Amino acid sequence: MLPRRQEVGIKRPGGGRSSSVINFRTTVSSGSVRRSSAVLPSLLTFLVIVASGGLLLMIEKGLLNGMETPPPRGSSGRRLELLRREDGRHSPAAEDVDSQIIQEIRNRTIRTVCSQKNMPHNIWTLSPLQRKTLLQHVLVNDKHRFLYCYVPKVACSNWKRVLKVLSGALESVDVNVKMDHRSDLLFLSALKPDEIRYRLEHYFKFMFVREPMERLLSAYRNKFGEIESYQRKYGVEIVKRYRKGRAKDASVTGDDVTFAEFVRYLLDEDVERMNEHWMPIYNLCQPCAVSYDFIGSYEQLHSDSEFVLQRIGAPPSVHFPERQTWYKPVTTETLHYYLCSLPQKLLRELLPKYILDFSLFTYPLPNTTTQHCRH
Ligand SMILES: *[C@@H]1O[C@H](CO)[C@@H](O)[C@H](O)[C@H]1NC(C)=O
Numbered sequence: 001m002l003p004r005r006q007e008v009g010i011k012r013p014g015g016g017r018s019s020s021v022i023n024f025r026t027t028v029s030s031g032s033v034r035r036s037s038a039v040l041p042s043l044l045t046f047l048v049i050v051a052s053g054g055l056l057l058m059i060e061k062g063l064l065n066g067m068e069t070p071p072p073r074g075s076s077g078r079r080l081e082l083l084r085r086e087d088g089r090h091s092p093a094a095e096d097v098d099s100q101i102i103q104e105i106r107n108r109t110i111r112t113v114c115s116q117k118n119m120p121h122n123i124w125t126l127s128p129l130q131r132k133t134l135l136q137h138v139l140v141n142d143k144h145r146f147l148y149c150y151v152p153k154v155a156c157s158n159w160k161r162v163l164k165v166l167s168g169a170l171e172s173v174d175v176n177v178k179m180d181h182r183s184d185l186l187f188l189s190a191l192k193p194d195e196i197r198y199r200l201e202h203y204f205k206f207m208f209v210r211e212p213m214e215r216l217l218s219a220y221r222n223k224f225g226e227i228e229s230y231q232r233k234y235g236v237e238i239v240k241r242y243r244k245g246r247a248k249d250a251s252v253t254g255d256d257v258t259f260a261e262f263v264r265y266l267l268d269e270d271v272e273r274m275n276e277h278w279m280p281i282y283n284l285c286q287p288c289a290v291s292y293d294f295i296g297s298y299e300q301l302h303s304d305s306e307f308v309l310q311r312i313g314a315p316p317s318v319h320f321p322e323r324q325t326w327y328k329p330v331t332t333e334t335l336h337y338y339l340c341s342l343p344q345k346l347l348r349e350l351l352p353k354y355i356l357d358f359s360l361f362t363y364p365l366p367n368t369t370t371q372h373c374r375h
């Protein structure tokens, strides 16, 4: 497997941050030379975009200090009930306000970044590969007129369950069957251009996001810790490539890939051709080419999901499933442990690959300073 890179071998990790960004940029536009498909026109613009995202965040946070939170625009139902921050401290009420603020900031950041000239403004200006990936990740429900872009490791199995219940293919979200990720689901990629266009224009479009490193870690722990097919398909190759003296070792089973090895592998991968479990959310759902009506957070999974269910007019009997009992969540402590165990240099090269996920969905970059990691 991993056919693309066999002849390339291990890229020298000496390039640091800039080489990763440039790699990201050139691979983004390599599929097509049309101007409109070049997502990231130049390193400079790119950095300005990221900076403006961060700036927006600070301005918003700053402006909101000691002020009444402005009422949300265009929201209906649940979200109108706004709780005000009495003081600066964190309380359950403050968390609700934070969620509101995050929605607003996310919305504005996406609008600002996506309005840049060289960002894609609709799906037809994407390269064929980008469009194919996107269309394969958008699920359609015609009865309730919505589109859901699924992101692996962001509760997508549970959402697929909900879709199957809504289309009548499954009796209830709690039916104890193994999730089949293909059958009984309609993907946008199965439709004709006119049908796609109509739905993109008229349907309610939503997606869910998650802290990028937490999602990566979740993918790593699940796929390399538990799934034998991934160990065979990716693990063997990763160990051979990145572990000293194992390049020709036939006994490698790929069941003990370390997180650092996994990260080295990610650094050498083209974001547009990655496996969907670690492909950046940006590339899966193209939030600039598709104007999503709602972007929920894994961190607010239940309330955000219930909001969507209400918004799409799901029958009251349909609710969002509880977390599976076998599910081992990634805790802050676990993430802290893994990120702090990584060589600083690897992490500094990794973050730029996921920078659009951090900046568009307004997740702060992880703090991996030595002082912070000591705790
Ligand atoms: C952003 O805000 C606009 C205007 O209020 C709204 O129509 C749109 O649905 C929002 N998008 C997201 C992703 O929240």
Ligand SMILES: *[C@@H]1O[C@H](CO)[C@@H](O)[C@H](O)[C@H]1NC(C)=O
Pocket: 367, 368, 369, 371, 372
């Ligand atoms: C990172 O954490 C350290 C120690 O907890 C703190 O002093 C520092 O201000 C933090 N840096 C950022 C950028 O948040």
